Amino acid sequence: MQVYLDNNATTMCDPLVVEAMLPFFSELYGNPNSLHKFGTATHPAIKKAIDQVYTALNAGDNDDIIFTSCATESNNWVLKSIYHDLIQHGEKNHIITTEVEHPSVLATCRALEDDGVKVTYLPVNEDGIVEAHTVKSFITERTALVSIMWASNETGSIFPIKEISEVCQEKGVLFHSDAVQAIGKIPVDLTDVKVDFVSMSAHKFHGPKGVGALYIRNSRKLSPLLNGGEHMGGRRSGTLNVPYIVGMGKAIELATTNIEEKMASISAKRDRLEDAILELDDTFVVGKRENRTPNTILISIRGVEGEGMLWDLNNGQIGASTGSACASEDLEANTVMLAIGADNELAHTGIRLSLSRFTTDEEVDYTINHFKNAVARLRAISSSFAKQQPTEGGEVKECELHHH
Amino acid sequence: MAKADLFGESLWDAYSNKVTTLMNNPQHQGEIFQEDVDKRGNKLIVADFGAESCGDAVRLYWEVDPKTDMIIDSKFKSFGCGTAIASSDVMTELCIGKTVQEAVKITNIDVEMALRDDPDTPAVPPQKMHCSVMAYDVIKKAAGMYLGVDSESFEEEIIVCECARVSLQTVQEVIRLNDLTTVEQITDYTKAGGFCKSCIKPGGHEAREYYLVDILADVRREMDEEKMKAAADAGAEGDFETMTLVQQIKAIDAVIDESVRQYLVMDGGNMEVIDIKTNDENIDVYIRYLGACNGCASSTTGTLYAIESTLKEKLSKKVRVLPI
Numbered sequence: 001m002q003v004y005l006d007n008n009a010t011t012m013c014d015p016l017v018v019e020a021m022l023p024f025f026s027e028l029y030g031n032p033n034s035l036h037k038f039g040t041a042t043h044p045a046i047k048k049a050i051d052q053v054y055t056a057l058n059a060g061d062n063d064d065i066i067f068t069s070c071a072t073e074s075n076n077w078v079l080k081s082i083y084h085d086l087i088q089h090g091e092k093n094h095i096i097t098t099e100v101e102h103p104s105v106l107a108t109c110r111a112l113e114d115d116g117v118k119v120t121y122l123p124v125n126e127d128g129i130v131e132a133h134t135v136k137s138f139i140t141e142r143t144a145l146v147s148i149m150w151a152s153n154e155t156g157s158i159f160p161i162k163e164i165s166e167v168c169q170e171k172g173v174l175f176h177s178d179a180v181q182a183i184g185k186i187p188v189d190l191t192d193v194k195v196d197f198v199s200m201s202a203h204k205f206h207g208p209k210g211v212g213a214l215y216i217r218n219s220r221k222l223s224p225l226l227n228g229g230e231h232m233g234g235r236r237s238g239t240l241n242v243p244y245i246v247g248m249g250k251a252i253e254l255a256t257t258n259i260e261e262k263m264a265s266i267s268a269k270r271d272r273l274e275d276a277i278l279e280l281d282d283t284f285v286v287g288k289r290e291n292r293t294p295n296t297i298l299i300s301i302r303g304v305e306g307e308g309m310l311w312d313l314n315n316g317q318i319g320a321s322t323g324s325a326c327a328s329e330d331l332e333a334n335t336v337m338l339a340i341g342a343d344n345e346l347a348h349t350g351i352r353l354s355l356s357r358f359t360t361d362e363e364v365d366y367t368i369n370h371f372k373n374a375v376a377r378l379r380a381i382s383s384s385f386a387k388q389q390p391t392e393g394g395e396v397k398e399c400e401l402h403h404h
Numbered sequence: 405m406a407k408a409d410l411f412g413e414s415l416w417d418a419y420s421n422k423v424t425t426l427m428n429n430p431q432h433q434g435e436i437f438q439e440d441v442d443k444r445g446n447k448l449i450v451a452d453f454g455a456e457s458c459g460d461a462v463r464l465y466w467e468v469d470p471k472t473d474m475i476i477d478s479k480f481k482s483f484g485c486g487t488a489i490a491s492s493d494v495m496t497e498l499c500i501g502k503t504v505q506e507a508v509k510i511t512n513i514d515v516e517m518a519l520r521d522d523p524d525t526p527a528v529p530p531q532k533m534h535c536s537v538m539a540y541d542v543i544k545k546a547a548g549m550y551l552g553v554d555s556e557s558f559e560e561e562i563i564v565c566e567c568a569r570v571s572l573q574t575v576q577e578v579i580r581l582n583d584l585t586t587v588e589q590i591t592d593y594t595k596a597g598g599f600c601k602s603c604i605k606p607g608g609h610e611a612r613e614y615y616l617v618d619i620l621a622d623v624r625r626e627m628d629e630e631k632m633k634a635a636a637d638a639g640a641e642g643d644f645e646t647m648t649l650v651q652q653i654k655a656i657d658a659v660i661d662e663s664v665r666q667y668l669v670m671d672g673g674n675m676e677v678i679d680i681k682t683n684d685e686n687i688d689v690y691i692r693y694l695g696a697c698n699g700c701a702s703s704t705t706g707t708l709y710a711i712e713s714t715l716k717e718k719l720s721k722k723v724r725v726l727p728i
Contacts, residue, residue, distance in 0.1 A: 307460065307485035311416070311427065348459040381433045381489060383463040383481035384456050388435045393549045394451040397544065 002317035008354035024243035072287035074199035092144035127158035150182035152187025184255035207251030211244035299308025303384030312374035418529035429484035432496035453542035495539035534600035567599030675696030
């Protein structure tokens with residue numbers, strides 16, 4: 001058996017989505033901008049995909065949802081164009097975000113700092129979120145944008161986006177949310193929650209890679225990131241990626257139809273897996289279960305280094321993830337775990353398991369068994385669980401090796 | 405950046421088969437207990453290096469025969485990734501059967517070489533080289549404990565890059581001999597900085613005493629100063645005229661520092677070079693007097709003549725000095 005538990009990184013493209021996309025490669029391949037019927041033959045499918053996305057997010061007819069290449073593009077677009085429109089060519093000078101955003105937000109903000117923008121990176125609390133009153137206290141008259149993720153990729157923690165949106169409305173500040181980890185996992189209702197810009201990505205909800213979107217409330221003016229043709233009403237140039245747009249429409253429809261049922265089914269499996277792993281001593285899970293996306297577990301296992309754990313899981317055909325030291329190029333501790341206040345020790349022992357609606361009970365059982373075996377093997381090797389203590393002079397002071 | 409850098413291979417694919425095998429089945433994982441060692445009349449050494457909070461920790465066990473200083477058994481425990489476990493395993497393997505004095509000569513390079521499948525292919529990708537450094541550090545510590553000396557005393561030179569074991573002296577020499585100007589060049593010549601990158605600049609994986617950026621800056625500064633001094637001493641006429649503006653200003657400053665400034669300062673004054681303008685006949689050096697020199701009668705006569713003739717003698721006959 002092989003078990004894929006890295007669905008916060010990417011998901012399997014639903015076979016029904018692939019089926020919906022296939023005609024648009026070699027049969028209906030016209031450019032939608034062409035006047036001839038090869039081009040216009042694609043129009044019904046594109047309109048349907050647009051409807052599917054609007055319906056899934058309960059977006060209004062006055063709102064724009066612009067297809068992009070990915071959420072990284074959507075995030076770059078919002079931040080760079082807000083800089084261009086309101087800071088470079090306006091009176092504002094400040095952006096508020098969090099320490100735990102996706103690199104496409106954090107790296108863009110750092111690049112904007114080089115251009116003189118003041119950026120506030122809010123830390124998260126022990127539940128892995130930022131509260132609305134905290135955001136409020138940092139808004140100034142010159143704040144151009146608040147950019148806060150809807151849910152965390154690492155912990156699954158769901159941010160109080162409705163409350164933050166109300167704070168931003170009250171203060172008259174634009175609000176962007178990277179909802180990549182929320183859409184398709186939990187209800188996202190953009191009529192109920194008034195966010196100005198929302199980024200999303202199809203491959204996180206069983207759609208294809210290479211397509212995403214940016215929601216823009218009330219069709220607000222925002223300089224384009226890509227100049228060129230008049231595609232998407234002139235907002236985003238580039239020939240429409242018809243099969244992928246069709247796939248995204250189908251995928252979001254499948255993910256959000258009866259979403260409560262799907263959530264209940266996924267969280268039942270997630271909770272069973274989580275409870276079973278928590279039976280092990282010296283383990284803990286980050287974030288309250290009721291305030292997490294229903295598919296995500298970030299668990300710390302004392303004495304077991306993250307990459308070693310991934311290695312053993314991989315040997316058992318289980319794909320999981322870690323942000324811990326040895327697995328990442330830069331060798332540093334998991335920044336999200338540090339941000340939630342976990343000490344360094346725990347920051348090197350985090351394992352993220354993220355399920356999907358395709359995860360089965362058999363896969364959960366298999367994972368529980370293999371996970372416990374891997375912990376037992378690695379703890380048997382671990383110096384943290386050794387019995388014979390160092391002889392005289394052999395002790396170490398806490399973390400003499402690294403300095404974070 | 406080039407084609408090969410566009411899409412890197414997986415970290416794990418770069419591990420040697422030995423690393424993979426030992427990670428899955430370490431041969432010397434385990435403990436040696438005090439009571440067992442006491443029964444055999446031997447000495448137990450147990451040394452920790454690193455800590456779980458660092459992301460890397462190893463505990464090394466040696467059972468040493470006190471009559472011969474021979475390490476007759478060795479085990480390890482490791483909180484660490486696959487390469488840390490594999491490195492620790494090979495480290496204990498290399499220790500067994502050696503005397504403590506011999507074991508302390510085992511370096512992280514030996515450990516990494518022992519993990520290779522073939523002698524020319526690294527056992528681990530560059531960013532994982534650092535895992536084997538801990539093996540070296542913990543051996544030094546254990547040997548220090550056994551011999552009752554400071555573990556630093558085993559190190560004969562200052563090591564700047566632990567992963568590649570490159571000394572401060574080597575880095576300084578290679579910069580000088582090859583006139584290196586970038587850290588990338590240092591890495592190309594010595595491999596220093598090519599692995600965990602901690603030694604390149606502050607803020608990396610671990611704090612270091614010396615960083616390549618600082619060593620490079622220091623050596624370059626020394627080289628520049630020497631060059632200027634040499635130019636000034638030699639009076640190198642032709643050279644001065646072909647120098648860049650910045651070099652000319654530095655050369656003039658060097659001559660002033662050496663032969664003029666102390667006399668000005670003695671009288672409560674000073675001077676600075678403002679600009680240099682070169683035409684076919686003259687090199688006009690514009691200076692500004694500071695302090696007591698400013699307005700001093702001699703500043704436009706005797707002092708000025710002294711400055712100009714010194715620069716003419718040391719640098720170029722074309723020099724004219726013009727106070728502003």
